[in-house]
Structure formats: C-alpha cells, structure tokens
Amino acid sequence: MINRLTTRNQVYSENKTMAEKHYNIDYLSETMKLLQGVKHKSYTYLESTPDGGTIVDLGCGTGQDLCHMARAFQGNNLHFIGIDHDPKMISKAKELIETDNNVEFFVGDALHLPLDDEAVGGIRMERLVQHIAKPAALFKEVYRVVKIGGRAVIVESDWKSISFYNGNLSVSDKLNNYLSTKKVNNGKAAQSLTTYLRNIGFREITLEVTPFVLSSYNDACTYLWIDKMIAEMLTLDLITQAEHDDFVAAQKYADEQGFFSCSMNIVVVSGVK
Numbered sequence: 360m361i362n363r364l365t366t367r368n369q370v371y372s373e374n375k376t377m378a379e380k381h382y383n384i385d386y387l388s389e390t391m392k393l394l395q396g397v398k399h400k401s402y403t404y405l406e407s408t409p410d411g412g413t414i415v416d417l418g419c420g421t422g423q424d425l426c427h428m429a430r431a432f433q434g435n436n437l438h439f440i441g442i443d444h445d446p447k448m449i450s451k452a453k454e455l456i457e458t459d460n461n462v463e464f465f466v467g468d469a470l471h472l473p474l475d476d477e478a479v480g481g482i483r484m485e486r487l488v489q490h491i492a493k494p495a496a497l498f499k500e501v502y503r504v505v506k507i508g509g510r511a512v513i514v515e516s517d518w519k520s521i522s523f524y525n526g527n528l529s530v531s532d533k534l535n536n537y538l539s540t541k542k543v544n545n546g547k548a549a550q551s552l553t554t555y556l557r558n559i560g561f562r563e564i565t566l567e568v569t570p571f572v573l574s575s576y577n578d579a580c581t582y583l584w585i586d587k588m589i590a591e592m593l594t595l596d597l598i599t600q601a602e603h604d605d606f607v608a609a610q611k612y613a614d615e616q617g618f619f620s621c622s623m624n625i626v627v628v629s630g631v632k
C-alpha cells in the first residue's frame with residue numbers, strides 16, 4: 360500500500376525559510392490548543408472508517424492530529440499514516456509514536472503520494488490546501504488513493520474572512536488582501552474546497568464554518584502573526600510607516616480599552632468517493 364520506493368525519492372526544498380512561512384513547529388503547537396474543537400470535529404468524519412482500513416493525515420506537520428485519531432479510534436483495527444514534505448516535521452512527529460498505536464510517518468509530497476490507488480479508507484488534510492498552488496493536481500491525487508466509499512475531510516483557515524473591529528479599515532483591507540492573494544499560495548482555498556471536491560468526483564459533500572474570535576492583540580499576534588505580517592507588508596512597501604504605526608496603535612488602543620476583537624472563519628469540508 361505505501362510505496363516505499365517513492366518515499367525515498369521525495370525531494371523537499373527549503374525554498375522558503377521558516378520566518379517567511381506562515382507557520383513553524385511552535386506555531387503548530389499553539390494553534391493545536393486554539394483549534395481543538397474544530398480538529399475533533401474533523402476526526403469524527405473518519406470515525407466510521409471500516410475495520411482494517413488506513414487513515415492518512417496529509418500535510419500532517421508534527422503528527423499530533425494523527426496520534427489523537429489513533430488513540431480515539433483504538434480498537435477499530437485501523438492503520439494510521441502521516442505524510443509531510445518537510446523532514447523536520449516528520450522527525451518531530453516520529454517522537455510521538457507509541458509502541459502499539461499502529462502509526463507511521465513518511466516524508467512525501469502531497470502531489471505525488473507514495474500510496475497505491477484506492478489504498479486509503481479516509482484522508483484528512485488540515486491547513487495544507489492553502490499551501491498548494493495547484494489544488495486540482497492535489498485533489499486528483501487524493502481521489503486516486505481513496506477507496507470507493509472512503510472519505511476526504513479538510514480543515515482550512517479562511518484568510519479572506521479575517522476581520523478587525525478596531526478602526527483603520529484601510530490597512531486591515533490591505534492586510535486581508537496580502538494574506539489571501541500574496542502571502543499564502545492558495546489563500547482563498549477555504550472558499551473553494553467544496554468546488555475542488557465536486558470537480559474531481561466526490562459526493563455527499565458537507566461544510567461547517569466556525570468563527571474564531573480573538574479578544575486580545577497578543578492572541579492575534581500569537582495565532583495569526585498579525586505583528587509579523589504588518590511588519591512584512593511594510594518591508595514590501597505595501598503600506599507606509601505611518602499606516603503601519605497607525606494600525607498597530609489602533610489595535611493596542613482597542614486592547615487597552617477592552618474592546619479588541621479580531622475574527623477568522625475555519626471551515627471543515629468533507630466528501631465521499
């Protein structure tokens with residue numbers, strides 16, 4: 360089922376430094392806490408994967424979701440495979456493997472999966488599709504490896520939905536635009552998932568939208584890296600120094616006054632082959 364020859368041939372190029380990417384290993388642990396509810400909701404779609412089947416977490420990062428599913432579905436006689444193209448993520452994930460949890464992690468590219476056709480009962484992808492510039496190729500590959508009757512479940516952050524309620528609308532519009540059209544490869548992925556699934560042939564599509572509200576500037580910086588993004592926009596000349604300072608001051612003022620608010624939608628989408 361897992362094609363070991365292909366896994367050895369995977370090439371991962373660190374063409375973006377961790378600072379340029381919108382996540383790193385520590386960031387994934389922080390968001391693990393915040394997104395717990397939505398993550399658990401996504402696991403439930405794969406709960407009824409038939410006995411003896413395989414569940415894949417694609418773009419598994421540090422592997423925490425796969426290990427949670429392995430623990431939650433213990434007794435269902437399932438095999439769990441995590442795949443990520445970043446060897447550092449996979450080494451971190453391997454630290455979580457327990458002796459009897461039937462979990463394996465592999466370095467591999469989502470566009471060239473090291474898996475046989477129809478080898479998988481369920482596949483999960485969280486915050487992966489936003490990084491894929493050619494989503495049609497990804498969904499073709501996902502469709503290939505899922506069994507008839509198997510399910511794909513996707514969790515995505517909707518970068519287009521970020522809203523601030525603290526003044527300075529012009530800079531927040533520019534930030535929104537920067538994140539959804541420049542910074543993130545496929546920053547509008549969340550709003551396109553049902554279309555991607557339908558176009559390749561998945562049916563019984565479901566969609567759930569959950570708004571996340573951050574009520575301090577510190578949380579917005581921790582979970583959405585707002586301070587880093589605004590600073591990056593300044594270095595790219597997308598905003599002026601005055602716009603930068605005014606935006607940050609408006610957020611801090613709202614915080615001090617107790618009315619800071621920033622929200623973003625997270626979607627969970629699923630489909631059956």
Ligand SMILES: C[S@@+](CC[C@H](N)C(=O)[O-])C[C@H]1O[C@@H](n2cnc3c(N)ncnc32)[C@H](O)[C@@H]1O
Binds near residue numbers: 444468
């Ligand atoms: C934002 S992280 C999310 C990680 C994990 N799914 C989670 O929710 O904690 C995106 C992950 O996708 C991986 N990734 C990005 N492009 C990929 C590709 N083409 N093939 C495999 N993994 C990829 C990254 O290395 C990273 O670990």
